[in-house]
Amino acid sequence: MHGTCIEIGGMAILVRTESPEFFGILEERYGGGFVNPSAEPLFALDVEIVPPGSNSDPDAEASVRFEGGRWVLERGDFYAEWNPGLGRGYIRQGAYPYAMDAVLRILHSLLLVRQGGLLIHAASGVRNGRAFLFSGVSGAGKTTISRLAPQDVTLLTDEISYVRRDGDGYRAFGTPFAGELAKVGENISAPVAALYFLAQGPENRIETMAPAEAGRTLLRNILFFAEDAELVKLVFDAACEFVSKVPVYRLTFVPDGRVWDLIV
Amino acid sequence: MTETYIARSSDVASRMLGGEMIIMSAADSTLFTLNQQATAIWNAADGVTPLSEIVESKICGAFEVDPAVAYQDAEELVRDLAGHGILLVSERPAEGREVTS
Numbered sequence: 001m002h003g004t005c006i007e008i009g010g011m012a013i014l015v016r017t018e019s020p021e022f023f024g025i026l027e028e029r030y031g032g033g034f035v036n037p038s039a040e041p042l043f044a045l046d047v048e049i050v051p052p053g054s055n056s057d058p059d060a061e062a063s064v065r066f067e068g069g070r071w072v073l074e075r076g077d078f079y080a081e082w083n084p085g086l087g088r089g090y091i092r093q094g095a096y097p098y099a100m101d102a103v104l105r106i107l108h109s110l111l112l113v114r115q116g117g118l119l120i121h122a123a124s125g126v127r128n129g130r131a132f133l134f135s136g137v138s139g140a141g142k143t144t145i146s147r148l149a150p151q152d153v154t155l156l157t158d159e160i161s162y163v164r165r166d167g168d169g170y171r172a173f174g175t176p177f178a179g180e181l182a183k184v185g186e187n188i189s190a191p192v193a194a195l196y197f198l199a200q201g202p203e204n205r206i207e208t209m210a211p212a213e214a215g216r217t218l219l220r221n222i223l224f225f226a227e228d229a230e231l232v233k234l235v236f237d238a239a240c241e242f243v244s245k246v247p248v249y250r251l252t253f254v255p256d257g258r259v260w261d262l263i264v
Numbered sequence: 265m266t267e268t269y270i271a272r273s274s275d276v277a278s279r280m281l282g283g284e285m286i287i288m289s290a291a292d293s294t295l296f297t298l299n300q301q302a303t304a305i306w307n308a309a310d311g312v313t314p315l316s317e318i319v320e321s322k323i324c325g326a327f328e329v330d331p332a333v334a335y336q337d338a339e340e341l342v343r344d345l346a347g348h349g350i351l352l353v354s355e356r357p358a359e360g361r362e363v364t365s
């Protein structure tokens with residue numbers, strides 16, 4: 001059995017497989033800073049590799065439900081279970097990284113929500129020790145603003161931002177969940193200074209968003225998959241708390257590097 | 265006249281943000297934003313206070329609205345929110361709760 005600790009957001013999960021081929025894929029996919037052999041894992045996931053089936057669409061919608069004391073995660077290209085009480089889980093998937101990425105995103109969304117944390121559809125980067133988040137739907141400019149980041153900015157992700165409570169504020173962590181930039185983020189963290197909702201326009205402009213509008217917009221950009229009313233309420237509370245603590249702006253920008261002059 | 269009693273569904277989450285009440289249905293994640301009058305009714309929806317009393321005590325005086333118009337608007341709001349399942353409507357006060365003033 002091969003095993004590796006994949007640590008994202010300071011939370012490690014031990015992933016085990018009997019497939020040397022898949023172990024190599026894991027090392028390659030998460031080895032750029034997200035494998036931490038000395039981390040204390042929260043739980044273990046055993047991966048069974050199966051040949052790709054006829055229903056292996058990674059773009060299909062995931063189903064996430066709590067049944068009989070365990071979470072059941074299902075999509076065209078994987079089937080997974082996680083039993084929080086027993087501290088272990090199981091994945092059946094093909095030997096490629098997309099399914100594992102999806103399972104990790106879902107598991108971390110479940111872990112985060114009980115801590116007041118969030119996975120946000122946002123790019124993020126660290127500048128001068130502070131993290132800035134750039135959120136928006138596909139095409140809003142997450143990849144563009146990531147690509148335009150100057151050298152003094154450390155990219156945490158161009159696609160999915162990982163946010164945890166940190167004292168009276170929040171801390172953003174790097175993630176391996178890459179978007180169009182296809183570049184894994186740096187596994188570092190920093191206090192969140194601001195959240196920007198992106199729009200492309202004829203000039204660079206920053207406008208403060210009212211808390212209610214900020215909350216509504218943030219809720220539309222949170223990644224959460226579970227069909228569970230209690231947890232949905234926790235997501236709502238976490239989003240409201242976040243916009244109460246973190247300055248939120250609308251950032252209209254021209255797609256060139258000058259936009260970063262405004263991000264200080 | 266039959267009285268109407270309203271209660272907030274337990275299947276929702278709500279929060280005041282910058283003076284606006286945001287409500288989310290936990291069943292389907294639909295979001296609602298209430299204006300000040302609707303918020304006053306929402307906050308008073310305890311299941312035991314008649315809607316007419318809520319309108320009189322929380323709306324008419326505070327917003328200087330004609331009672332008949334205010335009640336009509338409140339009924340429309342209640343129908344709308346009840347239609348989305350976030351407000352429960354009954355002709356009787358909820359059991360197990362005491363009327364509070």
